[in-house]
Amino acid sequence: MTNLLAQFDLGQLVSYKGIEGGIENTNYFVTLEQNNQHTDYVLTVFEEFGMDDMPFFVELTTWLAERQIPVPFPYKDRNGIALKKLHNRPALLQPRFTGHHVAQTDLSAEHCASIGTHLAKFHLASESFYLRRQAHRGVFWWRRESQNIQRHLSKEDGELLAQEVRLFDELREQPWGLPMGTIHGDMFHDNALFDGNQVSAILDVYNAATAFLLFDLAIVANDWCTLPDGTVDQAREQALLKAYHAERPFTPDEYKAWPQLTRTAAMRFWLSRLIPACGIEQAGRQSGDMVIKDPDELKRILLQRIATPSSLPG
Ligand SMILES: Nc1ncnc2c1ncn2[C@@H]1O[C@H](COP(=O)(O)OP(=O)(O)O)[C@@H](O)[C@H]1O
Ligand SMILES: N[C@@H](CCOP(=O)(O)O)C(=O)O
Numbered sequence: 219m220t221n222l223l224a225q226f227d228l229g230q231l232v233s234y235k236g237i238e239g240g241i242e243n244t245n246y247f248v249t250l251e252q253n254n255q256h257t258d259y260v261l262t263v264f265e266e267f268g269m270d271d272m273p274f275f276v277e278l279t280t281w282l283a284e285r286q287i288p289v290p291f292p293y294k295d296r297n298g299i300a301l302k303k304l305h306n307r308p309a310l311l312q313p314r315f316t317g318h319h320v321a322q323t324d325l326s327a328e329h330c331a332s333i334g335t336h337l338a339k340f341h342l343a344s345e346s347f348y349l350r351r352q353a354h355r356g357v358f359w360w361r362r363e364s365q366n367i368q369r370h371l372s373k374e375d376g377e378l379l380a381q382e383v384r385l386f387d388e389l390r391e392q393p394w395g396l397p398m399g400t401i402h403g404d405m406f407h408d409n410a411l412f413d414g415n416q417v418s419a420i421l422d423v424y425n426a427a428t429a430f431l432l433f434d435l436a437i438v439a440n441d442w443c444t445l446p447d448g449t450v451d452q453a454r455e456q457a458l459l460k461a462y463h464a465e466r467p468f469t470p471d472e473y474k475a476w477p478q479l480t481r482t483a484a485m486r487f488w489l490s491r492l493i494p495a496c497g498i499e500q501a502g503r504q505s506g507d508m509v510i511k512d513p514d515e516l517k518r519i520l521l522q523r524i525a526t527p528s529s530l531p532g
Contacts, residue, residue, distance in 0.1 A: 219231070219234060219246075219248075219261070219304065222261075222302055222303075222304055222309065222311075223248070223250065223311070225295040225296065225297075225299075225302070226293060226295050226296065226311060227295075227296050228250050228252060228257070228259070228293065228311075229250035229251045229252030229253075229257065230250060230251050230252070231248065231249075231250060232249040232250060232251050232256060233248075233249045234246045234247065234248045234249070234261070235247050237260075242264070242265055242266040242267075242424060243262050243263060243264055243265060243266075243422075243424065244262070244263040244265060245260055245261070245262050245263075246260070246261040246263075247259075247260060247314060248260070248261050248311070258314040259293075259311055259312065259313060259314055260290060260311075260312045260313070260314045261304070261309060261310070261311050261312075262290075262309065262310050262312060263304050263305070263307050263308070263309045264307055264308040264309070264310075264424070265307060266354075266424075267308055267424070268308070269301065269303075269308050271308075272301050272308045272310075273301070273349070274349050274351045274426075275310075275423065275424060275426065276292055276300050276301055276310070277347075277348075277349055278344065278347060278349065278400060278423065278426055279291040279292065279312075279423060280292070280300075281343070281344065281347050282340065282343055282344060282423075285343040286343075287336075287339060287340050287343050287420065288315065288336075288417070288418060288419045288420055289340075289419070289420050289421075289423050290310075290312035290313055290315070290419075290421065290423075291312060291313070292310040292311060292312055293311045293312065293313075315411055315418060315419035315421075316411070316413070316418065317411030317412055317413050317418035317419050318411060318412055318413075319407075319408060319410075319411065319412070320407060320410075320412050322407055322441070322442075323446075325407055325442055325443075325454065326415060326454070327453045327454050327456075327457035328415040328416075328457070329407075329412065329415050329417075329442070329454075330442050330443055330454040330455070330457045330458040330461070331457040331458065331460070331461035332412075332415065332416045332417045332461070333405070333407075333410060333417050333438055333442060333458065334435075334438075334457065334458040334459065334460070334461030334462035334463075334465075335461045335462070335464070335465055336417045336420060337402070337405060337434060337435060337438060337462060338461075338462045338463075338464075338465030338466040339465060340402060340420065341399055341400075341401070341431045341434070341466055342465065342466055344399055344400035345399055347399075347400050350428040351400075351426065351427045351428055352427060352428065353403060353425065353427035353428075353429055354425075354427075355425065355486065355490055356427060356429065357386065357387075357390070360383055360386075360485070360486060360489055361383055361387075363489055363493060364379045364380060364383045364489060366498070367379070367489070367492060367493065367496060367498065368380075370492075370496040370498070371492070371496075375517070378517075378520070379485065379488070379489065382481055382482060382484075382485035382520070383485070385478055385481065385482075386478065386482045386485075389475060389478050389479075389482075392471075392474075392475075394471040394474070394475065395469070395471060396430045396431075396432060396469075396471050396472060396475055397430070397431045397432070397469060397472070398428060398429060398430055398431065399428065399429075399431050400426055400427070400428060401426065401427060401428075401429045401430075401431060401433060401434035402420065402423060402425065402426055402434055402437075403423075403425030403426050403427050403429070403434065403437070404422060404424075404425035404437070405420070405434060405437055405438045405441075406437070406441045406442075407441055407442050409421045409422040430475070430479065431466075432468075432472050432475060432476060432479050433479050433482065433483060435458075435459070435462055435479075436476070436479040436480045436482070436483035437483045437486075437487075438458060439455055439458055439459070439480060439483075439528070440480060440483050440484050440487075440516075440519050440523075442454065442458060443455040443458055444519050444522070446515075447518060447522075448515075448517075448518030448519045448520075448521060448522040449522050449526075450522065450526070450528060455528065456531060459530055459531050460531050463530070463531060468530050472530065473529070473530050476528060476529065476530045477523070477527035477528060477529070480523045480527075480528050481520060481523045481524060484516050484517075484519045484520035484523055485516075485520055487516045488513055488516035488517050488520055491510070491511050491512065491513035491515075491516060492513045494510050495510055495513050
Protein backbone atom coordinates (compact mmCIF):
# COMPACT_ATOMS: atom_id res chain seq x y z
CA MET A 219 0.00 0.00 0.00
CA THR A 220 2.75 2.51 1.02
CA ASN A 221 4.77 1.64 -2.10
CA LEU A 222 1.75 2.09 -4.32
CA LEU A 223 0.80 5.46 -2.80
CA ALA A 224 4.40 6.70 -3.06
CA GLN A 225 4.06 6.52 -6.87
CA PHE A 226 1.54 9.42 -6.73
CA ASP A 227 2.35 13.05 -5.97
CA LEU A 228 -0.51 13.24 -3.51
CA GLY A 229 1.28 13.18 -0.15
CA GLN A 230 2.24 10.87 2.71
CA LEU A 231 0.04 8.08 4.04
CA VAL A 232 -1.61 9.07 7.34
CA SER A 233 -4.06 6.19 7.73
CA TYR A 234 -6.18 3.67 5.86
CA LYS A 235 -9.20 1.55 6.72
CA GLY A 236 -11.04 -1.24 4.87
CA ILE A 237 -14.68 -0.48 3.96
CA GLU A 238 -17.33 -3.06 4.78
CA GLY A 239 -19.83 -4.16 2.20
CA GLY A 240 -18.06 -4.75 -1.12
CA ILE A 241 -19.05 -7.81 -3.17
CA GLU A 242 -16.71 -7.66 -6.16
CA ASN A 243 -14.22 -5.11 -4.86
CA THR A 244 -12.25 -4.37 -1.73
CA ASN A 245 -12.27 -0.67 -0.89
CA TYR A 246 -10.05 1.27 1.51
CA PHE A 247 -10.55 4.80 2.76
CA VAL A 248 -7.07 6.33 2.60
CA THR A 249 -5.95 9.64 4.16
CA LEU A 250 -2.88 11.40 2.76
CA GLU A 251 -1.11 14.49 4.06
CA GLN A 252 0.31 17.14 1.78
CA ASN A 253 1.35 20.69 2.80
CA ASN A 254 -0.10 20.06 6.28
CA GLN A 255 -3.47 19.25 4.75
CA HIS A 256 -5.28 15.91 5.02
CA THR A 257 -7.23 14.64 2.00
CA ASP A 258 -9.35 11.47 1.83
CA TYR A 259 -9.21 9.01 -1.06
CA VAL A 260 -10.66 5.61 -1.88
CA LEU A 261 -8.38 2.80 -3.05
CA THR A 262 -10.37 0.11 -4.87
CA VAL A 263 -8.89 -3.34 -5.43
CA PHE A 264 -10.77 -5.45 -8.00
CA GLU A 265 -11.33 -9.11 -7.15
CA GLU A 266 -13.57 -10.04 -10.09
CA PHE A 267 -11.70 -8.30 -12.95
CA GLY A 268 -8.31 -8.92 -14.55
CA MET A 269 -6.02 -6.12 -15.81
CA ASP A 270 -7.49 -6.49 -19.32
CA ASP A 271 -10.97 -5.57 -18.07
CA MET A 272 -9.81 -2.32 -16.54
CA PRO A 273 -9.07 0.16 -19.41
CA PHE A 274 -12.80 0.47 -20.17
CA PHE A 275 -13.51 1.64 -16.60
CA VAL A 276 -10.43 3.88 -16.40
CA GLU A 277 -11.40 5.63 -19.64
CA LEU A 278 -15.13 5.77 -18.93
CA THR A 279 -14.87 7.27 -15.44
CA THR A 280 -12.27 9.79 -16.62
CA TRP A 281 -14.53 10.70 -19.55
CA LEU A 282 -17.60 11.13 -17.32
CA ALA A 283 -15.75 13.11 -14.63
CA GLU A 284 -14.45 15.50 -17.33
CA ARG A 285 -18.10 16.06 -18.22
CA GLN A 286 -19.10 16.88 -14.63
CA ILE A 287 -20.74 13.54 -13.87
CA PRO A 288 -19.91 12.89 -10.18
CA VAL A 289 -18.31 9.44 -10.48
CA PRO A 290 -15.05 8.32 -8.84
CA PHE A 291 -12.25 8.57 -11.43
CA PRO A 292 -8.71 7.23 -11.09
CA TYR A 293 -5.81 9.56 -10.28
CA LYS A 294 -2.72 9.20 -12.45
CA ASP A 295 0.69 8.64 -10.85
CA ARG A 296 3.65 10.88 -11.63
CA ASN A 297 4.25 8.93 -14.86
CA GLY A 298 0.65 9.40 -16.02
CA ILE A 299 -0.40 5.84 -15.12
CA ALA A 300 -3.78 5.30 -13.43
CA LEU A 301 -4.07 1.50 -13.45
CA LYS A 302 -2.13 -0.07 -10.56
CA LYS A 303 -1.67 -3.47 -8.94
CA LEU A 304 -2.03 -4.33 -5.26
CA HIS A 305 -1.46 -7.95 -4.16
CA ASN A 306 -1.48 -8.83 -7.86
CA ARG A 307 -5.02 -7.45 -8.35
CA PRO A 308 -5.95 -4.35 -10.39
CA ALA A 309 -6.25 -1.25 -8.18
CA LEU A 310 -7.33 2.40 -8.64
CA LEU A 311 -6.89 5.42 -6.39
CA GLN A 312 -9.95 7.67 -6.55
CA PRO A 313 -11.47 10.70 -4.83
CA ARG A 314 -13.58 10.14 -1.75
CA PHE A 315 -16.88 11.96 -2.15
CA THR A 316 -18.74 13.59 0.68
CA GLY A 317 -22.45 12.93 1.06
CA HIS A 318 -24.69 10.50 2.89
CA HIS A 319 -26.70 7.42 2.00
CA VAL A 320 -30.49 7.40 2.17
CA ALA A 321 -32.32 4.24 3.22
CA GLN A 322 -34.73 2.75 0.67
CA THR A 323 -37.71 3.48 2.93
CA ASP A 324 -36.70 7.18 3.18
CA LEU A 325 -36.45 7.81 -0.57
CA SER A 326 -38.78 10.61 -1.69
CA ALA A 327 -40.01 11.92 -5.04
CA GLU A 328 -37.25 14.58 -4.82
CA HIS A 329 -34.51 11.95 -4.46
CA CYS A 330 -36.00 10.07 -7.43
CA ALA A 331 -36.20 13.20 -9.58
CA SER A 332 -32.56 13.94 -8.78
CA ILE A 333 -31.35 10.49 -9.83
CA GLY A 334 -33.54 10.77 -12.98
CA THR A 335 -31.73 13.96 -13.97
CA HIS A 336 -28.30 12.51 -13.11
CA LEU A 337 -28.91 9.26 -14.97
CA ALA A 338 -30.03 11.10 -18.13
CA LYS A 339 -26.92 13.30 -17.90
CA PHE A 340 -24.76 10.18 -17.43
CA HIS A 341 -26.31 8.70 -20.60
CA LEU A 342 -25.92 11.91 -22.61
CA ALA A 343 -22.30 12.39 -21.47
CA SER A 344 -21.38 8.85 -22.49
CA GLU A 345 -23.17 9.09 -25.87
CA SER A 346 -19.92 9.88 -27.66
CA PHE A 347 -17.74 7.65 -25.44
CA TYR A 348 -15.52 5.63 -27.76
CA LEU A 349 -15.21 2.22 -26.04
CA ARG A 350 -17.81 -0.53 -25.87
CA ARG A 351 -18.26 -3.32 -23.35
CA GLN A 352 -20.54 -6.32 -23.15
CA ALA A 353 -22.13 -6.59 -19.70
CA HIS A 354 -20.67 -9.46 -17.66
CA ARG A 355 -24.14 -10.09 -16.22
CA GLY A 356 -26.13 -9.24 -19.34
CA VAL A 357 -28.17 -11.19 -21.86
CA PHE A 358 -25.64 -14.00 -22.50
CA TRP A 359 -25.08 -14.45 -18.78
CA TRP A 360 -28.78 -14.61 -17.89
CA ARG A 361 -29.57 -17.01 -20.75
CA ARG A 362 -26.88 -19.36 -19.43
CA GLU A 363 -27.41 -18.92 -15.68
CA SER A 364 -31.20 -19.14 -15.88
CA GLN A 365 -30.68 -22.66 -17.29
CA ASN A 366 -27.96 -23.65 -14.80
CA ILE A 367 -30.07 -22.71 -11.81
CA GLN A 368 -33.25 -24.56 -12.83
CA ARG A 369 -32.58 -27.63 -10.65
CA HIS A 370 -32.43 -25.43 -7.53
CA LEU A 371 -35.79 -23.76 -8.19
CA SER A 372 -39.46 -24.64 -7.88
CA LYS A 373 -41.15 -25.40 -11.20
CA GLU A 374 -43.05 -22.12 -10.96
CA ASP A 375 -39.93 -19.98 -10.33
CA GLY A 376 -37.98 -21.81 -13.04
CA GLU A 377 -40.72 -21.11 -15.57
CA LEU A 378 -41.02 -17.47 -14.54
CA LEU A 379 -37.29 -16.97 -15.05
CA ALA A 380 -37.30 -18.77 -18.40
CA GLN A 381 -40.32 -16.75 -19.56
CA GLU A 382 -38.61 -13.41 -18.82
CA VAL A 383 -35.41 -14.49 -20.56
CA ARG A 384 -37.49 -15.44 -23.63
CA LEU A 385 -39.53 -12.23 -23.59
CA PHE A 386 -36.37 -10.11 -23.59
CA ASP A 387 -35.02 -12.14 -26.53
CA GLU A 388 -38.29 -11.42 -28.34
CA LEU A 389 -37.94 -7.71 -27.59
CA ARG A 390 -34.41 -7.72 -29.03
CA GLU A 391 -35.79 -9.26 -32.23
CA GLN A 392 -38.22 -6.37 -32.75
CA PRO A 393 -37.23 -4.08 -35.63
CA TRP A 394 -36.97 -1.23 -33.16
CA GLY A 395 -34.17 1.25 -32.79
CA LEU A 396 -33.97 1.46 -29.00
CA PRO A 397 -31.24 3.95 -28.07
CA MET A 398 -28.09 2.23 -26.84
CA GLY A 399 -25.10 3.64 -25.04
CA THR A 400 -23.09 3.22 -21.88
CA ILE A 401 -25.26 2.37 -18.90
CA HIS A 402 -24.31 2.35 -15.21
CA GLY A 403 -25.83 -1.11 -14.86
CA ASP A 404 -26.28 -1.18 -11.06
CA MET A 405 -27.75 2.18 -10.11
CA PHE A 406 -29.35 1.00 -6.87
CA HIS A 407 -29.91 3.67 -4.19
CA ASP A 408 -26.98 2.34 -2.12
CA ASN A 409 -24.68 3.31 -4.99
CA ALA A 410 -25.63 7.00 -4.64
CA LEU A 411 -24.58 9.60 -2.11
CA PHE A 412 -26.75 12.63 -1.34
CA ASP A 413 -26.33 16.21 -0.27
CA GLY A 414 -29.77 17.05 1.16
CA ASN A 415 -32.19 15.43 -1.28
CA GLN A 416 -29.89 15.91 -4.30
CA VAL A 417 -27.57 13.19 -5.61
CA SER A 418 -23.94 14.20 -4.96
CA ALA A 419 -22.10 11.06 -6.16
CA ILE A 420 -22.72 8.00 -8.31
CA LEU A 421 -20.57 5.10 -7.08
CA ASP A 422 -19.72 1.56 -8.14
CA VAL A 423 -19.71 1.98 -11.91
CA TYR A 424 -18.20 -1.50 -12.46
CA ASN A 425 -21.33 -2.96 -14.04
CA ALA A 426 -21.17 -0.28 -16.75
CA ALA A 427 -21.65 -1.68 -20.25
CA THR A 428 -23.04 -0.92 -23.68
CA ALA A 429 -26.78 -1.62 -23.56
CA PHE A 430 -30.27 -0.16 -23.95
CA LEU A 431 -30.31 3.16 -22.06
CA LEU A 432 -33.85 2.50 -20.91
CA PHE A 433 -32.78 -0.73 -19.19
CA ASP A 434 -30.68 1.44 -16.82
CA LEU A 435 -33.73 3.55 -15.99
CA ALA A 436 -35.73 0.37 -15.32
CA ILE A 437 -33.08 -0.78 -12.80
CA VAL A 438 -33.46 2.55 -11.00
CA ALA A 439 -37.28 2.49 -11.08
CA ASN A 440 -37.38 -1.02 -9.59
CA ASP A 441 -35.08 -0.19 -6.71
CA TRP A 442 -35.83 3.47 -5.94
CA CYS A 443 -39.61 3.58 -6.52
CA THR A 444 -41.00 0.39 -4.98
CA LEU A 445 -42.48 -0.55 -1.61
CA PRO A 446 -41.49 -3.66 0.39
CA ASP A 447 -44.38 -5.67 -1.13
CA GLY A 448 -43.02 -4.95 -4.62
CA THR A 449 -45.71 -2.43 -5.60
CA VAL A 450 -44.70 0.80 -7.26
CA ASP A 451 -44.95 4.16 -5.50
CA GLN A 452 -46.47 6.15 -8.36
CA ALA A 453 -45.36 9.54 -7.04
CA ARG A 454 -41.71 8.44 -6.90
CA GLU A 455 -41.80 6.65 -10.25
CA GLN A 456 -43.44 9.57 -12.06
CA ALA A 457 -40.91 11.98 -10.52
CA LEU A 458 -38.05 9.77 -11.73
CA LEU A 459 -39.41 9.30 -15.24
CA LYS A 460 -40.39 12.95 -15.78
CA ALA A 461 -37.00 14.23 -14.60
CA TYR A 462 -35.19 11.78 -16.90
CA HIS A 463 -37.48 12.64 -19.85
CA ALA A 464 -36.82 16.38 -19.34
CA GLU A 465 -33.09 15.78 -19.98
CA ARG A 466 -33.36 12.99 -22.58
CA PRO A 467 -36.83 12.70 -24.14
CA PHE A 468 -38.04 9.14 -24.70
CA THR A 469 -38.28 7.85 -28.27
CA PRO A 470 -41.53 6.22 -29.57
CA ASP A 471 -39.95 2.74 -29.40
CA GLU A 472 -38.95 3.31 -25.79
CA TYR A 473 -42.63 3.77 -24.86
CA LYS A 474 -43.32 0.29 -26.28
CA ALA A 475 -40.31 -1.37 -24.65
CA TRP A 476 -40.66 0.10 -21.17
CA PRO A 477 -43.05 -2.44 -19.55
CA GLN A 478 -40.87 -5.38 -20.60
CA LEU A 479 -37.63 -3.66 -19.59
CA THR A 480 -38.94 -3.14 -16.03
CA ARG A 481 -39.54 -6.91 -15.95
CA THR A 482 -36.14 -7.75 -17.45
CA ALA A 483 -34.36 -5.51 -14.93
CA ALA A 484 -36.16 -7.24 -12.05
CA MET A 485 -35.33 -10.68 -13.51
CA ARG A 486 -31.61 -9.78 -13.88
CA PHE A 487 -31.18 -8.95 -10.18
CA TRP A 488 -33.54 -11.70 -9.00
CA LEU A 489 -31.23 -14.14 -10.78
CA SER A 490 -27.98 -12.61 -9.49
CA ARG A 491 -29.35 -12.80 -5.94
CA LEU A 492 -30.66 -16.34 -6.41
CA ILE A 493 -27.24 -17.70 -7.45
CA PRO A 494 -25.43 -17.13 -4.11
CA ALA A 495 -28.67 -17.84 -2.17
CA CYS A 496 -28.74 -21.32 -3.81
CA GLY A 497 -25.06 -21.82 -2.90
CA ILE A 498 -23.86 -21.88 -6.51
CA GLU A 499 -20.15 -21.03 -6.88
CA GLN A 500 -19.22 -18.15 -9.19
CA ALA A 501 -15.86 -17.38 -10.76
CA GLY A 502 -14.20 -14.34 -9.17
CA ARG A 503 -16.57 -14.25 -6.21
CA GLN A 504 -15.86 -15.77 -2.83
CA SER A 505 -19.29 -17.01 -1.80
CA GLY A 506 -18.25 -17.21 1.89
CA ASP A 507 -17.57 -13.45 1.94
CA MET A 508 -20.66 -12.46 0.01
CA VAL A 509 -23.47 -10.51 1.59
CA ILE A 510 -26.55 -12.49 0.49
CA LYS A 511 -29.31 -10.10 -0.48
CA ASP A 512 -32.93 -11.28 -0.48
CA PRO A 513 -33.89 -12.64 -3.95
CA ASP A 514 -37.61 -12.57 -3.06
CA GLU A 515 -37.53 -8.77 -2.97
CA LEU A 516 -36.80 -8.77 -6.71
CA LYS A 517 -39.25 -11.59 -7.40
CA ARG A 518 -42.03 -9.55 -5.76
CA ILE A 519 -41.11 -6.57 -7.95
CA LEU A 520 -41.11 -8.79 -11.05
CA LEU A 521 -44.58 -10.16 -10.22
CA GLN A 522 -45.91 -6.64 -9.66
CA ARG A 523 -44.38 -5.44 -12.93
CA ILE A 524 -46.22 -8.27 -14.70
CA ALA A 525 -49.53 -7.67 -12.89
CA THR A 526 -49.51 -3.87 -13.27
CA PRO A 527 -47.44 -2.77 -16.28
CA SER A 528 -45.90 0.67 -15.98
CA SER A 529 -45.99 3.30 -18.72
CA LEU A 530 -43.70 6.21 -19.51
CA PRO A 531 -45.07 9.77 -19.15
CA GLY A 532 -45.82 11.63 -22.40
N1 LIG B 1 -15.44 7.16 -3.90
C1 LIG B 1 -16.17 7.06 -2.78
N2 LIG B 1 -16.49 8.17 -2.07
C2 LIG B 1 -17.20 8.10 -0.93
N3 LIG B 1 -17.63 6.94 -0.40
C3 LIG B 1 -17.35 5.80 -1.04
C4 LIG B 1 -16.61 5.80 -2.27
N4 LIG B 1 -16.48 4.51 -2.68
C5 LIG B 1 -17.11 3.75 -1.77
N5 LIG B 1 -17.64 4.52 -0.78
C6 LIG B 1 -18.41 4.08 0.40
O1 LIG B 1 -18.11 2.74 0.67
C7 LIG B 1 -19.29 1.92 0.59
C8 LIG B 1 -18.94 0.55 0.09
O2 LIG B 1 -18.46 0.63 -1.24
P1 LIG B 1 -18.46 -0.64 -2.16
O3 LIG B 1 -17.36 -1.50 -1.69
O4 LIG B 1 -18.48 -0.19 -3.55
O5 LIG B 1 -19.78 -1.31 -1.68
P2 LIG B 1 -20.88 -2.16 -2.39
O6 LIG B 1 -20.21 -3.05 -3.39
O7 LIG B 1 -21.51 -2.82 -1.23
O8 LIG B 1 -21.78 -1.11 -3.03
C9 LIG B 1 -20.21 2.71 -0.32
O9 LIG B 1 -21.54 2.36 -0.13
C10 LIG B 1 -19.91 4.13 0.12
O10 LIG B 1 -20.56 4.44 1.33
N1 LIG C 1 -27.18 -3.94 -6.50
C1 LIG C 1 -27.23 -5.37 -6.65
C2 LIG C 1 -25.89 -6.01 -6.32
C3 LIG C 1 -24.88 -5.85 -7.42
O1 LIG C 1 -25.24 -6.62 -8.51
P1 LIG C 1 -24.36 -7.80 -9.15
O2 LIG C 1 -25.32 -8.88 -9.40
O3 LIG C 1 -23.77 -7.26 -10.41
O4 LIG C 1 -23.33 -8.14 -8.12
C4 LIG C 1 -28.33 -5.97 -5.75
O5 LIG C 1 -28.80 -5.27 -4.87
O6 LIG C 1 -28.69 -7.13 -5.96
